[in-house]
Amino acid sequence: MNGTRGDTQWRLLCLTGWWLCLLLGTLPVRAAVPEEMSLEAYRARLAQAREIIENALQVHVTQAPTLDDEAEGAVAPLDRCLPPHDREALYRLLPERPSITTPTGRLTVDNRSLRAALDELCQATDATDIHKRLHSLKAHLAILEHHTNDVPDGSMANVQEILAREDFQPIRKTKTPLEYLREWLVAWLEKIFGKLPRGQQSDAESGGLWSNQWVQMGLWVSLTLLLAGGAVWLVRRLRRPPTDAEDGVRIILGEPVALDLDADDLLAQAQAAAEAGDWRQAVRKVYIALLHELDRREVLSLNPAWTNREYLSAVRAQVRLYPAVHELTDRFDRLWYGQHQGSREDYERCLSRYQEVRAALPAA
Numbered sequence: 199m200n201g202t203r204g205d206t207q208w209r210l211l212c213l214t215g216w217w218l219c220l221l222l223g224t225l226p227v228r229a230a231v232p233e234e235m236s237l238e239a240y241r242a243r244l245a246q247a248r249e250i251i252e253n254a255l256q257v258h259v260t261q262a263p264t265l266d267d268e269a270e271g272a273v274a275p276l277d278r279c280l281p282p283h284d285r286e287a288l289y290r291l292l293p294e295r296p297s298i299t300t301p302t303g304r305l306t307v308d309n310r311s312l313r314a315a316l317d318e319l320c321q322a323t324d325a326t327d328i329h330k331r332l333h334s335l336k337a338h339l340a341i342l343e344h345h346t347n348d349v350p351d352g353s354m355a356n357v358q359e360i361l362a363r364e365d366f367q368p369i370r371k372t373k374t375p376l377e378y379l380r381e382w383l384v385a386w387l388e389k390i391f392g393k394l395p396r397g398q399q400s401d402a403e404s405g406g407l408w409s410n411q412w413v414q415m416g417l418w419v420s421l422t423l424l425l426a427g428g429a430v431w432l433v434r435r436l437r438r439p440p441t442d443a444e445d446g447v448r449i450i451l452g453e454p455v456a457l458d459l460d461a462d463d464l465l466a467q468a469q470a471a472a473e474a475g476d477w478r479q480a481v482r483k484v485y486i487a488l489l490h491e492l493d494r495r496e497v498l499s500l501n502p503a504w505t506n507r508e509y510l511s512a513v514r515a516q517v518r519l520y521p522a523v524h525e526l527t528d529r530f531d532r533l534w535y536g537q538h539q540g541s542r543e544d545y546e547r548c549l550s551r552y553q554e555v556r557a558a559l560p561a562a
Contacts, residue, residue: 280332453482497513
C-alpha cells in the first residue's frame with residue numbers, strides 16, 4: 199500500500215534537487231571559468247600587484263605602530279599598510295586561473311598558490327607575520343613576472359607553434375564513458391540554463407552555471423536520486439506479474455475480471471452479494487467497479503500490482519473526485535482488510551459515493 203507514497207517521495211527529492219540547481223544557478227557566484235586576457239594585460243596586472251605589495255612593505259617598515267597606537271587600537275596593522283581597497287584590488291588583479299593569449303596560442307595560468315599566499319596575508323594579524331607574508335607574496339609575483347617575460351617571440355615563437363601541433367602532443371588518455379556523460383550533461387545544462395536571467399555580476403563574479411560548486415553538488419545528488427529511483431522502479435516493474443491481457447482477464451486488486459465485463463456487470467455482482475448478506479463482498483465489488491470505471495474514463499490506468507492506496511494517490515489531483523474516492527477507499531479498507539463484516543449501511547454508502555464519482559467523471 200505504500201508503493202506510490204515511496205515513489206512520490208523519490209520524485210519530490212529529485213525535483214527538489216533540480217530546482218535547487220536552477221535557483222543557485224541564477225545567483226551570482228565567484229568566477230571559476232578562466233578570465234581571458236592578453237599577455238601584455240597580464241604583465242600589467244602583475245606589475246600593478248607588485249607595486250601595491252612594495253608600497254605596503256614600505257609603509258609597514260616606515261610607519262610601524264607605536265605603543266600608544268597599539269594601546270588605542272585605532273588601526274589594525276594590516277589595514278595600516280594594506281587597506282581593504284588595496285586587498286580587493288589584489289584579488290581583482292590576480293584571478294585564480296586566467297587564460298592568457300600568447301604568440302604561441304592560449305594557456306591557462308594556475309594562480310592558486312599565489313591566491314593562497316594572498317589569503318594568508320589577509321588573515322594575518324601580527325606585524326611580524328604580516329611582514330613575512332608580504333615578502334612571500336612579492337616572491338610569488340617575481341616568479342610569475344620572470345615567466346611572463348620569457349615567452350618566446352619571433353622565430354622561436356614559430357618553433358613553439360609547430361611543437362604545439364597535435365602531431366607533437368603526447369598520447370592522451372582515453373576518456374571513460376562517465377567522463378563523456380559528464381561533458382554531455384554539462385553542455386546540455388549550460389545550453390538550457392544559459393538562457394535564464396541571472397543576477398547582476400561584478401567583474402570578479404562572472405561565473406557560469408557549472409562554476410557554482412553548490413550547483414554541481416545539487417546536480418549530482420539529484421542525478422543519483424534519479425538513478426536510484428529508476429533502479430527501484432525497474433526492480434518493481436520486473437517483479438510484477440504478467441499483464442492481464444495475456445490471460446483474457448484484467449487484474450484489479452488481485453481479482454481477475456473478465457475483459458468483457460464492465461462496471462455495470464460488477465455492480466450487478468455487488469447487488470447479488472448484498473442480497474445474500476455478504477456485505478464485505480458487496481463493498482469490494484463496488485470498489486472494483488469504481489476502479490474499472492475510472493480506467494474506462496482514462497482518469498487512471500489499471501495496474502495488476504497496484505493497491506487501493508496507489509489508486510487513491512493516482513486521483514489525488516482530481517479535486518472533484520478525490521473526497522468521494524477517499525471515503526470509499528477508507529470504508530473498503532476497514533471492511534476488507536480489517537475483517538469487519540459490514541452492514542447494509544456500508545454497502546449503500548459506498549454505492550452512493552460510487553454514483554457521485556461517476557456523475558462527476560468526464561464523458562468516455
